[in-house]
Amino acid sequence: MLRKPAFLLAFILLSFNYAIAQPLTTFTNIQNQMMVWDNGMIRKVDYLQPIQTKVGRTAIPYLDNSRSFKIYYGGGVKTINVGFTNSFDVSDNLVTFLNASSLNVFDHGNVKNLSGMCQQYFMGDSLVLFYDGVRSEYKAYYNGNVYPIENFLAGAPIDVIKVSDNIAAYINYAGQFHFFYHGNIINQDNYQVNSFDVGRNTVAYVDINNQFRIFQNGKTRKVDDFKPASYVVGDNLVAFVGSDNHFKIYYNDSVYNIGFFTPTYQVGDYIVAYEDPSGYFKVFYKGEIYTLESYYPENFKIKYNSLAYVNRTNTLRMFSEGETYDVTTADLVNWDLFYDVVQYQIGQNIFRVFYQGREYE
Structure with a gap:
């Protein structure tokens, strides 16, 4: 009698481990x-x-x-x-590749042909929006299924499309602002918007009345009556300098007012890195602010939950999931950040990998 629940528990644990591979x-x-x-x-x-x-x-x-x-x-x-393959791309969960003009997707071990004639496509972590030249139609591939988006024969082609992770936003032939999200087309606005940006579960945009709005997880909120000085969308967050010249971050349905200043800032996935008024290098991560350096470095890389850079003491430093690590002080030939993994080279073809506080070689 206990075998079936045990099997189900093992299956659930295996699926969970696969999901967080x-x-x-x-x-x-x-x-x-x-x-x-x-x-x-x-x-x-x-x-x-x-x-x-x-x-x-x-x-x-x-x-x-x-x-x-x-x-x-x-x-x-x-x-x-x-x-046969002439180009390819990869995201979190998908691989797309073109054989001549034939678009294909590799999804969790399976290959599926999306269009026999495709010259334009946009890719997110789990979403591909593409123009099917065979049927003259824009389509979306999501969660193993293909969905019709817009028919080219109805009017002019789509000029502005942005895709990120699991959501696509675009202005269609009629000037309407639409989203494709979780398999559904959302008619967000019947009038052409002035600007927009996309991230995981999130679209920020300035509407026809210059009001700043944020769509997140199926809900839309007016954040400002006036357009911001700048804004960038990440995964489940939006960093922006508002019309009141305050630097703010929209995260988890709340607006965090960082301060009255216009910073140099960069958004990558779940992280916002910025220079504060004192010149300090800080990051916003999941509702918390962390100070990394007393100066703002010229070069750093952000990917997923992590940020990496070489500081003034020649230390390869990594911020990952709220923790800061000094990875190495060795002279580096080069280094790179892949999602939450730092890979670095010492000498001729000697590579090491750093992940979650541990070094591998």
């Missing part, structure tokens, strides 16, 4: 072999250096030395085709 990274070792870091282990996946590689959160697509298109996924490599 650790991010990936890849490098070429001193023997020019392609290596992948996955879940704390470094695996050799190809004997020759690939021609082109891109890193997603759950998959690594690449063209191997013979131009065969392959995808590392779920601990192994799958050959998709030999010599």
